Amino acid sequence: MYRLGIDSGGTFTDFVLSGEDTLNVYKTPSTPSDPSQAVRDGLELVADDLDTDIAGLLSSIDIIIHGTTVATNAIIEHTGAKTGLICTAGHEDSLEIRLGHKEDGHRYDMEYPMAEMLVPRYLRMPVRGRILSDGSEYEPLHEDDVYKAIERFKHEGVEAVAVSLVWSFANPEHERRVVEIIEEELPDVYTSVSSTVLPQVREYTRTSTTVVNAYVKPTLDNYVEQVDEYLHEHGFDGQIRYIQANGGIGSSESLRARPAYAINSGPAGGPAAGLHLGRQFGSEDVITIDMGGTSFDVSLTRDGSTEIRKDFDLMRYRMGLPMLQVETIGAGGGSIAQLDRGVLKVGPESAGADPGPACYDRGGTRPTTTDALVVLGYLNQTELLGGRMAIDADASWRAVAEHIADESNLDTETAAAGILEIVNKTMVDGIRQVSIEKGHDPRDFTMVCGGGAGPAHATGLADELGIGRVLVPKTASVLCAYGEVVSDYKHNTLASYPSAITDVDPEDLEAVFASLEAEGVEQLRTEGISDEDISLKRVFEMRYQNQIKECEVEMPATEITDEWLSELREAFDRRHEELYTYAEPETAVDLINIESVAYGKVTPPDVEGVLSADNELSDAKSGTRDAYFERAGGFVETTVYDGSLVPSGAEIDGPAIIEEDTTTIVVNPGWHARLDEVGVYELTTGN
Structure with a gap:
């Protein structure tokens, strides 16, 4: 039986099909006017690839996990x-x-x-x-x-x-x-x-x-009904699950009961993928980036826990539900480059899926990040998506020349390099928001890179930040869909409990948590999770008396006693010092809100060896082309590899370009790439 992850993005809708000896990746253009149509198109694409029909495909799938942008778009577009x-x-x-x-x-x-x-x-x-x-x-x-x-x-x-x-x-x-x-x-x-x-x-x-x-709610209801109805009409009788803003998966019923958890549903799969991949390389400190056609998402995971935010503004509307802190920036492959009173800017306006970058030959004439990558030689000059999508490189050159180079008295290559530099600086600023501005040194982290456009920028971003290791999975272009496949179930139940911590009655607080936890556990049981796969965590929002803001403290779900409350107080002081560089152990502390988090463990697919080719690295060399590297002083002849033919254990020194079916990995000079047996390129540098 297969497990299928579906992630609806602004430009593409991504699919990951995993099984005992299978991990297949698919992409189809998104259909903003009817997002459910892209799901139907993608299922047909998967079925055709497996030489079956929709009913045959669905009969072989045990669970479908879906991340959708319909709730987010309803807020953005006010629809x-x-x-x-x-x-x-x-x-x-x-x-x-x-x-x-x-x-x-x-x-x-x-x-x-x-x-x-x-x-x-x-x-x-x-x-x-x-x-x-x-x-x-x-x-x-x-x-x-x-x-x-x-x-x-x-x-x-x-x-x-x-x-x-x-x-x-x-x-x-x-x-x-x-x-x-x-x-x-x-x-x-x-x-x-x-x-x-x-x-x-x-x-x-x-x-x-x-x-x-x-x-x-009505927008989400309509979408879920369309998807569920289509799947059931074609004979699907397995589980349909949705990724939630808290980073866990849940049933259609649980999402429809709390539709606000569908906001940021799609990007929430990225951190799970980043942590899963980081752990395979011995790291639970991970910065996950995902650059698609429309936007750039970045999150930070420290000690295996991704930052959660509450009481924040999302698209100018205050939200209090716990959501993964995934910063989204208008920097994607479709971000439009333009001159604003003589100053070059890239994004946040995007060409999206329609008409898309100029090279897509769908009517777009304005230069985008993707067009700059074509001009700089990073992307294939005739086709993308493993040959399924023809591109017009001449259109990229014309767009960059007419809109940027000619108006600024630059040659086209220099203008394209300027576009690349600006979009990279924008993404670096986004990474600094979740790392340096939160007290974390990015050099202490492994970067996990996803998105169809991300791997072309990864080593450049890492150079700028001083990060020494980058992981790029073969599934990079569908990172969030992959994250959905490896995500655990997760349900949050909330309550207020305003009290000075010295006045808390342990038995009363334990009783409140027992009620919250029973609600979360029952939800997991209805979704088919057995008790041995359920775990609980308790979260406390606390502050020093007379402070305005609280900080969160996590504790295990063990019996609350006076000694346990003393440990909670000490944990709060430590957390406050981590966040603000000081603690006041002598100052009274107030407890404000409490939260129970119930997890249902999911066994991730075993992909070891599934994506590896059985041949020599020399067989993977598909040619050379001139590509631009600032460190090398301009354009240099660069070896291009067919990613589908790169064998497990292969090692490649930069400068090099690795063309996977749905993404392109640019290995900058001074970087070294090795393909691991789990289908992940480990990029390292000695700098």
């Missing part, structure tokens, strides 16, 4: 549901006030526009009634206000309703009654409830997250 908000009277404008926050870089920019509200003012409806911070009822719920709100929603054709009442996480009874009324009066409208979505303190974060959850 989500028409959403209403029911909130406590007097709090209708918390979404717009945004705690007075303006994005970094725009704090003093008086002309910077406000974020477009996902719920317009006339659909933010107040209801009277009040719960206090201790969970007691100060004023009963005024149900007539709820009915008035519903009449407005009916008249306006609202498709989803978010409900966020003050202190509802301490006592959700008012919210529950509001939901009962909505379900009676608007049975076809989706309801997103803050006490279920994010039952933690901080009204603005909780309300914004609940609104986002409601806004993307």
Whole structure:
């Protein structure tokens, strides 16, 4: 039986098919107008390659894991549901006030526009009634206000309703009654409830997250229904799973219950792939990069744990759910190069899949990063994707010449080298955001490189950062899809527990965690995970008294005792010092929020030897071509290798170019490449 990973990207939709002796990689152009069409196209491509039909293919697959961008795109493009908000009277404008926050870089920019509200003012409806911070009822719920709100929603054709009442996480009874009324009066409208979505303190974060959850729900539902229906119509009776923003996989039902976890679903597979590959080479300290056609994603994993972020702005909307910290930058193979008042810029505007770079010959005429790589000799001059996609190298030269070189009095090659340098600097800045700016030295990490475009830049980026080892898997172009195949199940359950740590009752805190953990474990069991494959972790958000921000501390799920709480306090001091260079052991500490993380272990596929050719390295030499290397002083004759013929254990010195079916690896001068038996090129440098 096979396991199939599907990752929907902005330019391509990627597929990884793994089995006992199989690891096949496929790519098909994405279809932004109907993302589910790309899934259907890809399945046909896989079936044709295996000489079967869709039904035959699906009958041989045990589990399909999918990462989708539909929820993210709904936020970016503002194409989500028409959403209403029911909130406590007097709090209708918390979404717009945004705690007075303006994005970094725009704090003093008086002309910077406000974020477009996902719920317009006339659909933010107040209801009277009040719960206090201790969970007691100060004023009963005024149900007539709820009915008035519903009449407005009916008249306006609202498709989803978010409900966020003050202190509802301490006592959700008012919210529950509001939901009962909505379900009676608007049975076809989706309801997103803050006490279920994010039952933690901080009204603005909780309300914004609940609104986002409601806004993307119908779009996600429609997409999941299309995919599931198509698969079932063709006889698939295996498991359908989705990668979540927290980096774990879950069922369709669990994702539809918490649709906000579909945001950043696709990129969340990258860190899992990076850690899995890093461990095969003895490293749990990994920087994972993934450069596709539209964007560049980067994440950092330290000691086997990828950074998680909460209470942050995603596309200008505050989110409080735990999500992997994957920084996304507008630097991809399709990033457009242009002169802005004489200054060369690359991205964030992208040619995307349609029309794509000029060399794709689909109507694009503006130069992109990919066109610069063609001009510099890094990419094949006639075809990509193992011959399945013809390209026009002359079109790349014309685009770079007409739009950059001629207007800046440069030769075309120099202009292309400038494009490469700028896009590399942009990506280096992104890597520094998750490493140096967080107190990590990138030289201590292994870089795992993915994306169809990434391996052409990898050694150049590593040179800039002082990283001495880069891992490039043969599956690099489908890194997130590969990450989906090796990801574990993961479910987060949250609660608030505001208390000074010295006042915590161990038995009470243990009881709260027992309830949270039971919820996560039951979800895993319904998804087919056996108890021996389930593990738990506890996360605490803590701060020194009178501080504004908390920091997270992870602890094992063992019985909470007074001694255990002392260990938690010590762990907090250590974590605070790691983050901020100091600790205050004598200062009182407050516990604010708690979280249970339930993991379901998945056995990753064994790919040893699957991707290796059985021949001599000399058989893999497909020719030479001139390629540009600044360290070598310009263009030099460079040996080109056919990656499908490179045998396991082969060693290649740079400068060299290795052409895999779906990516191209550029080995800079001073670098050495070795193909490991697990199908990974280990690139090292003595510099």
